[in-house]
Amino acid sequence: MLKDLPRYECILEAVRLHPDLDPSACEAYLNLLRAGDEAYRRSEVFLNEHNMSPGRFTVMMLLYDKIGGKPVPQTPADLAEKAGVTRATVTGLVDTLERDGLVTREHDSGDRRMMLIHLTPKGHSALQEILPGHFKQMAAQMAPLSEHERTTLVRLLNKVAGIPSAAHIVVHSAAPEGAAHAAGDIAAPITSK
Amino acid sequence: MLKDLPRYECILEAVRLHPDLDPSACEAYLNLLRAGDEAYRRSEVFLNEHNMSPGRFTVMMLLYDKIGGKPVPQTPADLAEKAGVTRATVTGLVDTLERDGLVTREHDSGDRRMMLIHLTPKGHSALQEILPGHFKQMAAQMAPLSEHERTTLVRLLNKVAGIPSAAHIVVHSAAPEGAAHAAGDIAAPITSK
DNA sequence: GTTGGATAGTTAGGAACCTAATCATTCTAC
DNA sequence: GTAGAATGATTAGGTTCCTAACTATCCAAC
Structure with missing residues (x-):
């Protein structure tokens, strides 16, 4: 909030x-x-230029399988959990994304309470168009830091954010209960609530 | 936005x-x-418990002279500039703060376009009540870091945020044009826009 | 001294978030 | 099998931010 500290x-x-x-x-x-806040706002500016917002973008990225590069459907509840927002917020985001033809809603055939959100071909190509710039933008923001400094920064940030230790995660990637590596499930924050 | 990275x-x-x-x-x-985001949300939770929001709190802190501990009136435009939000946003924040009796509006005697925002006695004592907890809360969040780590973190963050160098600021505290040390005016961000 | 441009503040409308309440469907227990 | 709890999604209403348009005042130039 404060512009000048x-x-x-x-x-x-x-x-x-x-x-x-x-x-x-x-x-x-x-x-x-x-x-x-600075980093967030810079990304926001970039995304806004592509008719995106951080919220909309996050939802679309969650629907986009980073490994296979193929869209994968998910329920609103999934998306809310992974994005760290309420389901009501997801409803709103999906509303506007659907309005813009970037995603579609479909009733789950098994459980008719659930919806499945799909990335449309239009949504997929929109993402393909945005991603290179987004990645460049991230790289540019972190460009002032050396590789060593980045590692240090991540370590210190994790200390503050209450992540026990960055080291062990890569080492023994436990995953005791199966499934869902897509968004990574490292270190569930204390923010559980 | 992403809960789990x-x-x-x-x-x-x-x-x-x-x-x-x-x-x-x-x-x-x-x-x-x-x-x-984590740090921001934790502070937000604390402030919410005291009928405050980050925006409301920032406005009140700007009206509160950290040096003398006395309230100092300021114009909405000043507040917007220092807080890094639009004047329209300040209007909204002052609206609710005034409604709650924490600040008052007064026409500037010289230029009747301008308003002067004052902290009321009630606002001042509300701040006195919140501040100790807020400070403890900040200290608690940074507790995992040693003094040395804090310095390192600040240095790396400043590199990313585009602050030229943290060092020279303390050294030659230029201040070529007089006045207004209240909120500090170090290193005007690139985010000028 | 009146017109025109700048400046201060507000209003109007929209987006992204929240909580709480509501509706539909499924599951569980009797 | 049916009542009641649990679960998934939405709606309703509020907050904090934004941009753009508007109103009022001041100042400068003719």
């Missing part, structure tokens, strides 16, 4: 009035929020 | 279909967005 000196000033304020924590926290 | 292996898989995809950039980017 307070200088470190100003934070130190504020500590006089508020002894609870941990200056280095405050600085790290504000910079994290700002950098995250 | 793809595993690194899955990203590597995806590179086969999309040569533009820079795996380490993608991983760093996704982790940045997720960690930022």
